[in-house]
Amino acid sequence: MNLDRREVLVAAVASAATVALPLSLAAQETAASKTAEELMAEFTGGAEAVEGDGVTLSAPEIAENGNTVPISVDAPGASEILVLAPGNPTPPVARFAFGELAGSQSASTRIRLAQTQDVVAVAKFPDGTFMRSSSNVKVTIGGCGG
Numbered sequence: 001m002n003l004d005r006r007e008v009l010v011a012a013v014a015s016a017a018t019v020a021l022p023l024s025l026a027a028q029e030t031a032a033s034k035t036a037e038e039l040m041a042e043f044t045g046g047a048e049a050v051e052g053d054g055v056t057l058s059a060p061e062i063a064e065n066g067n068t069v070p071i072s073v074d075a076p077g078a079s080e081i082l083v084l085a086p087g088n089p090t091p092p093v094a095r096f097a098f099g100e101l102a103g104s105q106s107a108s109t110r111i112r113l114a115q116t117q118d119v120v121a122v123a124k125f126p127d128g129t130f131m132r133s134s135s136n137v138k139v140t141i142g143g144c145g146g
Helices: 005-033 036-044
Strands: 049-051 056-058 069-074 080-084 092-097 106-111 117-124 130-139
Touching: 036 080, 036 117, 036 130, 056 117, 056 130, 069 080, 069 117, 069 130, 092 106
Parallel strands: 049 130
Antiparallel strands: 056 069, 069 106, 080 092, 080 117, 117 130
């Protein structure tokens, strides 16, 4: 049986995809099966995240469409920020990591919300402390099939 280089490459990519796809789906199912509290505890390592002025979460009070809700989060000095939407089928929305040379520790994006809920941002600071902020968003039209 003579195989050329192209056939070997196609077979290698197909076998890699066959192995990687179930692992990727398992990781998604694991994140989806955890509650927001479990995800927050995993992010903080069990430490308490206190409400404070160290993190600011901006979101609209009323979202006319839950498919595209603009949010921004700002946490000067933070090394990482986790954004959760506990009312969604999959609570983790975004995770931002900032290096030492980052100009600012802020991010903005559009998220999808399934229903009216509190969006929560948790910031990790280099000294090992965690701060959180939340914002209630009222969704008038369902975003995640709701």
